[in-house]
Amino acid sequence: MADRRITNRAMFWRIIRRLFGANPGRLFVMLLALGAGAAVTAALLNLQVDARRRLTTEFRAFGPNVLIIPKGSSAAGSETLPESTIHLVPVNLPNGRVTVSSTLYMVASVSVPQSGKSLPAVVAGTNPLGFVRVSVFSSSTSEANLNGPAPSMGEVCVAGARVAKQVGVEQDAELVLASGDRLESCRVALFHQTGGPEDNRIAIGLRTAQCLADLPNRISAIELIVPGTPVEIQSYIADLQRQLPDVDVRPIRQFTEGEARIYNRISGLLTATVGIVLLLTALCVMAAMTNVAMERRMDVGLMKAIGGSMRRVLRLFLAETALLGLAGGIIGGALGIFLSIGLGKAVFGVAARPRLIVYPVAVALTVVVAILSAFPLRRLASIRPASVFRGEA
Amino acid sequence: MFLRIVADSFGRRPRHKLLTGAALGLGMGVATAALSVSLDVGDRLAKEFRSLGANLIVTPQADSLPLEIGGVDYRPVNAGAYLPEADLPKLKTIFWHNNIVAFAPVLEVRAEALPFTREDGEREPGTWIADVPLIGTWAYHAVPLPDGGEFQTGIAKTNPWWQINGRWFSDDAKECVVGTAFARKNHIKIGDSISLAAGDVTKIPSPLKVTAVLSSGGPEDESIVVPISRAQSLAGKPGQYRKLYVSALTKPEDAFAKRDPKTFTPKEYDTWFCTPYISSIAFQIQQELPGTDVRVIRRVAEGEGAILTRVRMLLWLVTGAALLAAALAVGASSAASVIERRTEIGLMKALGAGSGTVGFLLAAEQLLLAFVGGGAGYALGILLARLVGEKVFGVAPEPSLIVFFVIIALAAGVTILGSAFPLRRASRYEPAPILRGE
Numbered sequence: 086m087a088d089r090r091i092t093n094r095a096m097f098w099r100i101i102r103r104l105f106g107a108n109p110g111r112l113f114v115m116l117l118a119l120g121a122g123a124a125v126t127a128a129l130l131n132l133q134v135d136a137r138r139r140l141t142t143e144f145r146a147f148g149p150n151v152l153i154i155p156k157g158s159s160a161a162g163s164e165t166l167p168e169s170t171i172h173l174v175p176v177n178l179p180n181g182r183v184t185v186s187s188t189l190y191m192v193a194s195v196s197v198p199q200s201g202k203s204l205p206a207v208v209a210g211t212n213p214l215g216f217v218r219v220s221v222f223s224s225s226t227s228e229a230n231l232n233g234p235a236p237s238m239g240e241v242c243v244a245g246a247r248v249a250k251q252v253g254v255e256q257d258a259e260l261v262l263a264s265g266d267r268l269e270s271c272r273v274a275l276f277h278q279t280g281g282p283e284d285n286r287i288a289i290g291l292r293t294a295q296c297l298a299d300l301p302n303r304i305s306a307i308e309l310i311v312p313g314t315p316v317e318i319q320s321y322i323a324d325l326q327r328q329l330p331d332v333d334v335r336p337i338r339q340f341t342e343g344e345a346r347i348y349n350r351i352s353g354l355l356t357a358t359v360g361i362v363l364l365l366t367a368l369c370v371m372a373a374m375t376n377v378a379m380e381r382r383m384d385v386g387l388m389k390a391i392g393g394s395m396r397r398v399l400r401l402f403l404a405e406t407a408l409l410g411l412a413g414g415i416i417g418g419a420l421g422i423f424l425s426i427g428l429g430k431a432v433f434g435v436a437a438r439p440r441l442i443v444y445p446v447a448v449a450l451t452v453v454v455a456i457l458s459a460f461p462l463r464r465l466a467s468i469r470p471a472s473v474f475r476g477e478a
Numbered sequence: 479m480f481l482r483i484v485a486d487s488f489g490r491r492p493r494h495k496l497l498t499g500a501a502l503g504l505g506m507g508v509a510t511a512a513l514s515v516s517l518d519v520g521d522r523l524a525k526e527f528r529s530l531g532a533n534l535i536v537t538p539q540a541d542s543l544p545l546e547i548g549g550v551d552y553r554p555v556n557a558g559a560y561l562p563e564a565d566l567p568k569l570k571t572i573f574w575h576n577n578i579v580a581f582a583p584v585l586e587v588r589a590e591a592l593p594f595t596r597e598d599g600e601r602e603p604g605t606w607i608a609d610v611p612l613i614g615t616w617a618y619h620a621v622p623l624p625d626g627g628e629f630q631t632g633i634a635k636t637n638p639w640w641q642i643n644g645r646w647f648s649d650d651a652k653e654c655v656v657g658t659a660f661a662r663k664n665h666i667k668i669g670d671s672i673s674l675a676a677g678d679v680t681k682i683p684s685p686l687k688v689t690a691v692l693s694s695g696g697p698e699d700e701s702i703v704v705p706i707s708r709a710q711s712l713a714g715k716p717g718q719y720r721k722l723y724v725s726a727l728t729k730p731e732d733a734f735a736k737r738d739p740k741t742f743t744p745k746e747y748d749t750w751f752c753t754p755y756i757s758s759i760a761f762q763i764q765q766e767l768p769g770t771d772v773r774v775i776r777r778v779a780e781g782e783g784a785i786l787t788r789v790r791m792l793l794w795l796v797t798g799a800a801l802l803a804a805a806l807a808v809g810a811s812s813a814a815s816v817i818e819r820r821t822e823i824g825l826m827k828a829l830g831a832g833s834g835t836v837g838f839l840l841a842a843e844q845l846l847l848a849f850v851g852g853g854a855g856y857a858l859g860i861l862l863a864r865l866v867g868e869k870v871f872g873v874a875p876e877p878s879l880i881v882f883f884v885i886i887a888l889a890a891g892v893t894i895l896g897s898a899f900p901l902r903r904a905s906r907y908e909p910a911p912i913l914r915g916e
Contacts, residue, residue, distance in 0.1 A: 110817050110900065114810045121806030125799050136792055143788055147530075147781035190547045206543050247771075251543050280535055280775035285544050305547075338695035342639045343530035350526050350870055351789055357866040358515055358793065362800040365508035365862075369804060372501035373811035376494065424799070432792045 097401065104384075104405050112409075115374060119413025119451055120420070122370040127421030127447035129359045132428055134440055137352050139433045141314050142181065144348065149186075149308035150340045151322055154333050165189070165303035166332060168291075173329055174309065178321070181312035186211055187304040189294045193264040195287060197254050206248050207286045208262055210294020210304075242271040243288040246278035260287065264297045315345035367454050374406065374458030381462065390470035402462050410455025414448035421447060484843050494815070495847065501811040502851025503858060505804030506889050510859020510881060512797035515866055518875035520790055524727045526871075527786065528579050532636045532723035533778045534760055536561070539771045541720070551586060560585075560718035563706070565767055567621050569724070570629055572762040577727040577754045580635030583719035585614040585709045591702065592673040593666050594685055607664060611701035612674065614709020614719075617646035617655075633703075636723040640698065644668045644690025649705045654686040659699040661691050672702065676712045722770075724763065728756040730783035805888070809896030812844055816900040824912030837901050844893045852889030856882050 105112055153174070155164035168187065176183045189210040196203035244254060254260055254273055261270045271289055278284055295301050311318050318341060326334040336342075381402065388398045422439045429435065488495050538559035545553050561583075569581055591610045616632040623629055634646055647653035654674075656666055666672070671685035692703060710716050729735075734746075735755040742750060750758050756779045760772040819840070826836050864874040 108817070110903075111814060114814045114817065117813075118807045118810035121803045121810075125803035128799055129796060132792075132796070140785075140789075143785050144781070146784045148777050192545050192547070204543060205545055207545055207547055246773075248543060278773065279777060280773040280779070281777055282544075282546050284773065285546060335695055338639045339531055339637070343527070346529050347523070347526050347785070350523070353870045354515070354519065354866070355792070355796075357870055358512060358796055361511050361862050361866065362508050362796065362803075365504050365511070366800070366803045366807065369501050369504035369508065369807045372497050372504060373807050373814065376497040376501065376811055376814055428795045428799075432788055432795060 097404075100401055101405055101408070104401075105408075115409050116413050116416070118370050118373045119410055119455055120417035122366050122454065123414045123417025123447050123451040124421035124424060125366055126363055126450055127418040127443055128425040128428065129362060129421075130443045130446065131422055131425035131440055133355060133359045134443070135425070135429055135438060136355060136432070137314075138180065139429075139435070140348060140351060141312055141317075143433070144344050145184075145310050145312055147340045147344065149310050150318065150337050150344070151309040151311050151325075152335050152337055153307040153309065153325075153329070154305070154335070156331060156333050165300055165305055166307070168302045168304050170329065170332060171304075171307055174307065174325065175328075178311070178313060178317075180317070183312070183321075184310035185307060187291065187307045189291060189298060189300065189303065190305045191264060191294065191298045193262045193287075193297060195248065195252055196261045196263070197252055198259055198261055200253055202252050204252055206252070207282075208264075208294060208297065209283075209286045209288045210291040210297075211288055241274035244273050244276050245284040245286045245288075246276055247284045248287055249273070249276050262287065262289070262297060265299070267297050267299060269293050269297050315341065315348055367450070371454050371458040374455060375461050378402070378406070378459050378462055385462070386470040399462060402459050403456060406455045406459040407452055410452035411448065413455070414451030417451065418444050418447040480839065480842075483839060484846065487843055488846075498811050498815050499847055499851040499854070502808050502848060502889060502893065503855040505808040505892075506852045506855025506885050507858035507862065508800045508804045508855075509797075509888060510856050510885050511862040511866070512793075512800040512859075513881050513884065514860060514863035514875050514878065516790075516793045516797045517878060517881065518863075518867065519793055520786065521727075522867075522871045522873065522875075523786055523789060524782075525579075527782045528725050528727070529638050530778050530782065531638060532581075532725045533728065533756060533775050533782070534724040534726060534763065534772060535775055536722035536724060536763065536767065536770045536772050538720065539769050541771075558720065559769075560715050560720055561722070561767070561770060563710075563717050563719050566722070567623060567629075568766045569763060570621070570623050572759070572766050573751065574726070574754050574759050574762060577759065579725045579727055580631045581722060581724040582616050582619075582631060582633040582636045583706060584633075584721040584723065585706055585713060585715065585719045586721075587612050587614065587676065587709050587713040589674045589676045589712050592675070592682060592685075593664055594671040594673070604664075610660070610674075611697075612709050612712065613698060613701050613703045614706040614713075615703060616649055616706060617703075619649050633723075636725045637694070639694065641693045642690045643693065644688075647686075647689050647703075647705055649707070651705075652684060652686045653689045653705070654708070655690045655692050655703040656688055657699040657701050657703070658691050658693040660701060661688075674702070674704070674708070674712060676714075726756065726759050727754065728759060728779065728782075729754050730787045731755055731757070731780075801888070805892045808889070808892045812847075812893045812896035813900050815844075816840060816897045820907065820912050824907055824909040827907065828909040828913060833906075840897060840901060841894060844897050845890055848889040848893040849886060852886045855889065856885045859885070 153166070153170065155166050171185055171187050174183065174185055176185060191208050191210075192205055193208045194203055195206045195208070242260060244260070248254075252260075256273055256275065258273055259270055260273055261268060263269075269289070271287075271293070289297075291304070295303065311321050313321065318336070322334055322336055385398055385402075388401070389395070393401075422444060426439060538561050540559040542553065542558040544551050544558075563583055566581070566583060569575070569578055572578070588609050589612050591607045593604045593607070617634055618630060618632045620628040620630055632646075634640070634642070642655065643658075644655070647655055654672060656672070660666070666688060668688055668690060670688045672688060673682050673685040675683055686704065686708070692698060706719065707716075710718060735750065735753070735757055739747065739750060739757070739761065751762075752758075756774050760774055764770060764772045823836055823840075826839075827833070831839075860877045867874040
């Protein structure tokens with residue numbers, strides 16, 4: 086009995102080997118269809134997971150999305166905050182760092198020593214590196230200039246386009262800022278045009294501004310760039326407000342709400358597209374495979390003629406397609422993951438991190454599709470071997 | 479005879495052909511759906527991005543520098559320049575007028591407010607509140623167009639993140655909307671009335687009815703929003719405004735758009751002018767409204783551009799992957815259908831058909847299948863794209879004829895390519911061994 090089983094098993098695998106070896110063209114075609122499906126499945130699943138995370142990073146192109154201001158004031162007006170508040174802001178989030186920049190606003194008289202022109206303008210004192218970072222998205226010309234000497238506190242300032250135009254100052258010229266009887270001077274390192282209120286402001290180092298305003302260690306507002314999905318940002322704001330009850334933490338609604346809307350749209354679109362592509366690809370591969378499987382009636386007829394029961398015949402074919410699915414899935418899935426790394430790099434400039442969970446899922450899906458596609462062979466159960474051989478059916 | 483053989487091939491093995499056709503149709507369905515969505519998504523997303531509000535700001539060229547901190551302007555009342563409201567319909571006459579989604583003029587003024595508290599159904603004046611920021615603007619305003627017709631626009635469209643609890647005022651009624659912080663501080667509710675005055679008050683002006691409470695998360699929460707005509711009369715500047723927000727649909731800026739328009743050759747200039755880049759729209763507005771400074775709100779425009787480019791690219795890649803998978807699966811399917819027909823090919827050759835005739839016959843059969851399958855796939859794909867479009871954007875993408883031709887061409891190309899390889903091998907078959915079953 087045991088002997089028979091061993092012989093049976095040996096025979097089973099021999100037939101399987103033969104099935105593979107008999108028609109290399111057909112084998113190649115089936116592997117191609119299955120592999121293509123597996124590759125696309127793996128690539129899209131990987132990209133889908135990665136793209137949603139990456140999108141939230143992209144949204145930071147809009148700049149600050151959360152504002153911390155003194156309690157009770159409508160905006161960054163006359164009231165100020167202690168500078169130490171900035172250290173209470175948690176910056177390390179699971180999906181990236183929060184960028185923090187604090188600012189002190191004041192009105193000062195701005196004059197150019199050469200021309201003697203003078204006018205009142207808003208002066209924004211920011212942490213020196215902070216204002217450079219904020220101005221990166223401002224204009225194309227400023228980006229080139231950023232590679233120049235690193236600005237040091239107090240010495241350089243960034244002039245908004247409209248201030249510069251009205252006061253008639255040129256690059257590298259000196260500006261004198263006066264508030265009450267306090268004076269500070271700075272060199273204009275670069276201009277920027279943002280279309281926002283920054284155009285009407287002069288940005289200088291925070292220390293210089295504090296000296297000028299005679300408000301040591303005080304700031305008017307803290308701007309945060311918080312990464313994450315809209316929901317995560319909401320909960321971050323709520324947590325921060327609880328942590329800092331003495332200040333007002335408010336989302337910059339224009340961006341938080343717009344982002345939420347757009348994020349939902351894009352991620353919905355991506356999910357829907359990927360879902361449809363995967364479903365149709367699976368069906369398409371299945372149709373192609375079934376087509377090939379249906380050609381096997383001769384084989385089925387022969388096996389039945391020499392005494393194979395339908396169950397055993399079917400088991401043979403299922404084993405064959407499952408093996409094919411496994412091979413196609415393993416090759417295609419690996420290809421797809423490499424593909425998605427390349428695609429991620431092309432779209433977001435950063436290679437998509439391969440998710441290992443995607444690989445077994447893609448392989449399993451391919452095997453399932455392969456097995457399902459062999460099922461129509463069951464219809465062959467009713468075949469009478471003789472009619473197959475006579476070429477009737 | 480040729481047609482008979484083809485017809486016979488379909489009739490004799492209907493299930494087989496059906497499966498090949500199904501594979502083709504499904505594959506092309508994927509391709510169609512992905513293509514339609516990708517083609518459509520740029521415009522749809524650009525519209526979505528308008529929920530970020532205006533991307534252009536127009537100010538008078540001769541204006542003095544605003545001393546604005548946190549949205550509050552500390553300039554003296556009469557400093558600065560103004561622009562005429564009557565010029566605004568011209569905005570809809572620029573080359574890209576269809577891309578201008580909304581615009582709203584703004585005139586800010588400071589005034590004194592006298593709320594009437596309403597208790598026991600009786601109106602009783604409270605005390606004057608000094609120095610209240612007023613924002614005069616259009617809520618929903620019908621702008622008459624030069625070619626007849628009207629254009630509905632206003633602050634509700636340029637600043638869509640402003641949340642209104644109630645309804646916007648009508649532009650000609652004695653109504654206003656109060657900011658939520660101001661309302662809370664002065665205990666004002668919807669239905670109350672407020673009198674507004676500037677300068678010396680000799681008699682209490684007729685009050686405005688509060689129709690809504692505004693929550694914007696910004697400095698507007700502290701102010702009162704009134705129809706622009708009301709702000710104009712308080713400021714003594716009838717028919718004038720100071721800031722204009724414009725929300726326009728644009729094409730993300732590429733390297734070309736970032737160049738200085740002055741360095742363009744005439745041909746490049748035409749290309750630039752006829753592309754809805756934000757810079758060319760700004761230029762056209764400036765031409766139409768003399769004496770203005772049109773600035774791009776970089777924060778909105780560049781963030782939008784960056785994300786739009788990324789998403790579009792992402793979807794094109796998904797489409798590319800879908801096309802590839804569909805092509806491979808369909809190609810495999812048609813290759814299989816040729817491989818399995820060795821006996822038939824052998825028979826035909828034994829009966830005297832040349833390799834060319836056999837190849838032609840099989841190719842014709844495959845092409846016929848490709849057209850039918852491709853057509854069905856197109857219909858299926860359009861249906862799915864419609865589903866996605868409606869689900870995600872609430873609007874179905876327009877079926878495009880280009881996509882149809884692309885899909886049919888793709889289907890034909892893929893099937894021919896898929897069958898070409900086995901067909902070439904088939905042409906080398908010796909009929910005798912095949913017929914003998916070897």
